[in-house]
Amino acid sequence: MVLGHATWQEVRDLDRDTVALLPTGSCEQHGPHLPLLTDTLLVSAVAREVEKALPNDVLLLPAIWLGASSHHMAFDGSMDGTEVAYAESVRATLACLATHGFHHTFVLNGHGGNTSYNDTACRRHKAAHPGHVVGHSGYFAWIEADLLDKTLEGPVKTIRHACEAETSLMLHLHPDLVRMDRARDDGLATVPPVPGLVWHFDECTEEGSHGYATLATAEKGRALFEASVAGVTAAMEAIRQGVALFPAEH
Amino acid sequence: MVLGHATWQEVRDLDRDTVALLPTGSCEQHGPHLPLLTDTLLVSAVAREVEKALPNDVLLLPAIWLGASSHHMAFDGSMDGTEVAYAESVRATLACLATHGFHHTFVLNGHGGNTSYNDTACRRHKAAHPGHVVGHSGYFAWIEADLLDKTLEGPVKTIRHACEAETSLMLHLHPDLVRMDRARDDGLATVPPVPGLVWHFDECTEEGSHGYATLATAEKGRALFEASVAGVTAAMEAIRQGVALFPAEH
Amino acid sequence: MVLGHATWQEVRDLDRDTVALLPTGSCEQHGPHLPLLTDTLLVSAVAREVEKALPNDVLLLPAIWLGASSHHMAFDGSMDGTEVAYAESVRATLACLATHGFHHTFVLNGHGGNTSYNDTACRRHKAAHPGHVVGHSGYFAWIEADLLDKTLEGPVKTIRHACEAETSLMLHLHPDLVRMDRARDDGLATVPPVPGLVWHFDECTEEGSHGYATLATAEKGRALFEASVAGVTAAMEAIRQGVALFPAEH
């Protein structure tokens, strides 16, 4: 069920084992060729497809687009929720879901910068509701290394920012919003030389994108998208049916 | 320009007199016949039409859907941003706009419960940026009393909640999301007997709606919608061109 | 009963249907002729008179004078509670009243800048205590348009700031604090050209006052004052006796 399109009585009648699924994105620069809302559009598309696959088992919330993007603020149009606005939006949403009796909640993330806030929001929610099943992860976590390796042609075999993978996903889902003539490869390293360094995108890119966008195709995008949808769908189904967190075996 | 669909370089190239327009809505019960996202859908439609009319003068932001809805929480599916999440989201958005050099900002509201938070957010923004032109108002503020009086057939001649007016607007814009067979008139009073009382919707409605939804038509909705769009467009144009706040005359 | 003059045992013995009445004002510039504490003095006088009329039905609290006045800070001596100090003071006061068992509370406001904060404080209080009757309004809300129209001679027929109406009220209540020789009319417009714009007083006045202060008289002030007192008294009486929020009729 799509929450925003439902009436309150339809929500009232839902089974409370339903998994409430909150997509989180961003509105931040994605290089010269992708629109600012890219992360929100991608995660929303995955989440929508999962809801279509499991209409009775998933309650899909609207996406939060005002993500945590302080590392992009040097680029015009990037909107940073600051940690307060973003983190509190996730928390308030989770809290309302609990108020309405939903005890299975999952935050599906489309923007790496949100990860730590999603984690702290979910942990706070879990502390307030110890019996609930609560989780968060990027939609990209279900696109396995093997598939990336096989699908991506450029030397960067992970999903970075406005890269071959993200551009492919956008070509598959929103080709009208991609300026392929502006796509470029910057050939810069995509990981810092010391683990754990925090960086701003104007320190490590030339025009805001990472990786090999010129190699993107809609076909590659479709492959990655379908893998993500399949993985998230299976995960939501498992939560819906009641996971035993740590089954006794090894 | 639609911010979410633009690239950062396109935003960079915008004239800074452009009016940044932020729609704010809610996700809360709208009676048995309208979807939870009604306020967000309506204000987004008005704002989108204004942007179409003034593509070079308006920068349209994505809508904030997690509004201030504590007075609806007795109804399933209503999401309350609590004051922190909602107010901080508006504030962070305004602050980012200022960071990028935009000094004309307007919050277009679709949900009465947001009004006080929009006011305090705008006042804080103005205090931080005294030279900026900052404003907020409901899209409904431009639908004049005369038009409402003429258009609405029921005894309630104002825009309430899931009422004749809102239902008409939805029939005009999103007929597929209206369950007209569930629409009902509750005939209850719509204002409290003592001015200033704060109320919850479960104290003053039977199923969450106010007024005479059964009288709604798409045609009425179109009339109200066009009036709002025309009014907001003129206002944004005036701000774009530089209003003198209080011209010397009377 | 005046809370500040009572002992705790006298409060203990009060009927809990008593309406707790909290006046809220400001300490901010009021043009060249009125003192900074004008709003606090006026609302306190109205509230005190209401308490005298209903000594057994109203519990009058001391006024909060540190209002929300960021729009006056360009004028020396203006004190701005900032939103935190002011809003939290109202909230804490309401919370303590609930702790002591009072379930009828009303915030009587003397300063327009406080309105949004009073609203959010009352809504938060209501959310925490859904069964309580909670409200807020300006003392001026009970001075009806007809009376203003008839009483005020200048072209501005509403209560603005350090204007004909406020100056008249001060001449009636605190003539010793009015510098009538400094009063002036600035003839400027008192509403912005676009609805909803947020303004600072140094953008729209010459010396901090609005309207036609030279036309003020104590007699006019008495008429407005008595109208307000009568209206607030009736409202408090209604709350004391238990209003049905939305009686079923139209």
Next chain:
Amino acid sequence: MVLGHATWQEVRDLDRDTVALLPTGSCEQHGPHLPLLTDTLLVSAVAREVEKALPNDVLLLPAIWLGASSHHMAFDGSMDGTEVAYAESVRATLACLATHGFHHTFVLNGHGGNTSYNDTACRRHKAAHPGHVVGHSGYFAWIEADLLDKTLEGPVKTIRHACEAETSLMLHLHPDLVRMDRARDDGLATVPPVPGLVWHFDECTEEGSHGYATLATAEKGRALFEASVAGVTAAMEAIRQGVALFPAEH
């Protein structure tokens, strides 16, 4: 100068070496015989007298009455600012004074429960404005032990709560608000057996008062009051003239 009675232009014309003096009190139970506002009334009276003695050197602010009184909440009518409301009110007031250019500020306290908050507020203010002279102290700090010893007849030779000293001060200043027929001595210890213990008044009094209220007289009150006024006046004068914090000697 009394801030609340001044116009903004009069404040504008003040010398910025003027000492801004903020009285802080409480609204909390004071036993069966003193009114809830006792602390606010007493500190306001001292501060007002100081301003009369130094009209050109002191800018007197309105008193903050919503003090920090969590330890009195078991008694009806006590209002607790909670730490947020109270501390932020002091902070906002100090900040506004700095905005208007005042660099000599003193918080004169009438309620022991406020002391730690006044300290942290002043320290934060000092950290933000290192060059300013900032201080806080109880009005009672200037009533020396010798005088207390000589003046008070009961065995408790300090100022406690609704005790011989406070009741005497009230008899001197507000005899109409004292219910002497309700005054009582409880004979309980007034200090805890282990230094530093935090206590609530319902743990250590019978009806909320400490000490020997029946011994109070207006004459004693006058002596204590005059000592406090003289001491505070001298201190304000010293600050006005520019204290060297730690003159080089010993």
Next chain:
Amino acid sequence: MVLGHATWQEVRDLDRDTVALLPTGSCEQHGPHLPLLTDTLLVSAVAREVEKALPNDVLLLPAIWLGASSHHMAFDGSMDGTEVAYAESVRATLACLATHGFHHTFVLNGHGGNTSYNDTACRRHKAAHPGHVVGHSGYFAWIEADLLDKTLEGPVKTIRHACEAETSLMLHLHPDLVRMDRARDDGLATVPPVPGLVWHFDECTEEGSHGYATLATAEKGRALFEASVAGVTAAMEAIRQGVALFPAEH
């Protein structure tokens, strides 16, 4: 029991009348001859000795070293917890102790700048847990004036900052961390000329120390240390056995 060295099962098995003892210090300049962690080292040593004396009656927590030191920030290496970090750390620690069932808690302080925050933290904790015994005090509060008078040779007969007393304590406990060749006497006054003034150390010292450090000896330090340990031990024992806050007598 030392909390940090215990297992959770050992804590589980503790009697809940045990006094939880939290030492609080600082990391701030202590003149040219003492290390930044001086306050933390001293209070930890006292607390550890108390725990050794009462191993079954005291649960010793690790020290909080990030104290409130805004008044030292002009000196390199000083770390200021700001009020949020420090105060919240004390509060969170007390709250966790209550969660685990401990109802006797004492904060033993080694840094004057922490006092007000310890007070507000303890008061908030007490308000949340009215039946608990909660206290806070400096370890130096148990070193009586007589002993100081007899032990200290310089003209300053109190414990100040990096002074004769503190340097002696460090010579007794951590002689390897004292640079006695850098010790100096600055001969400056150690109290401000007006009571209650808030000061920064760069306003009132030459190199950050107060008083007569050159007179310090390990022997003096031992005397002061033993007095403090004896006093705190007795106090903890009294709390452990259940103090009656205000026994009825005088």
Next chain:
Amino acid sequence: MVLGHATWQEVRDLDRDTVALLPTGSCEQHGPHLPLLTDTLLVSAVAREVEKALPNDVLLLPAIWLGASSHHMAFDGSMDGTEVAYAESVRATLACLATHGFHHTFVLNGHGGNTSYNDTACRRHKAAHPGHVVGHSGYFAWIEADLLDKTLEGPVKTIRHACEAETSLMLHLHPDLVRMDRARDDGLATVPPVPGLVWHFDECTEEGSHGYATLATAEKGRALFEASVAGVTAAMEAIRQGVALFPAEH
């Protein structure tokens, strides 16, 4: 240089390219055999060894022991900084370092539950100081998979909680604090069946430990410890010398 043992003048004289190193740990249950302070002890030992290797290039801060441990609160003695206390402590520490001119800062973490807070604190710090080099990582991040694989005998080849690896490290560093007779293997799964689930330790362990503690030896601990020290040392050296975040190559 060890900050806590230095004087302010020694810190003043440090080269500002020095890397400030902040260890962060926890005080939380570590099964029946390890002490509550395990994480703090381990990370402190690594950090101390790094400082010994690079005494002129690293400024070692005291460890923050009050970590984020809400997921352990079901076990007695666990202390949870709550997100406010912990996160603000890291933030305040980083902010003070910047105040004193240090622009190379690294948070070395010993407790997985702190990771997201360290990330948000570092990102906020970076946003405030865009030119600084700021990073955070677990000390365990430098113990490579190969070494773990080779060193650990049990089936769990990663560092979990009170497991073979942590117990070995403690046997190497603090054998006196390990109760090997209480060590146990629970054989439970150590990862949840759905990625991203948030869990509490009482949901997935029997006595708070994960993995195969009985297989721990001091020799294994030494190997892991030395690997971590070597890795962190190299990283600090690189930062000290000025890393180019993203050198241009691939």
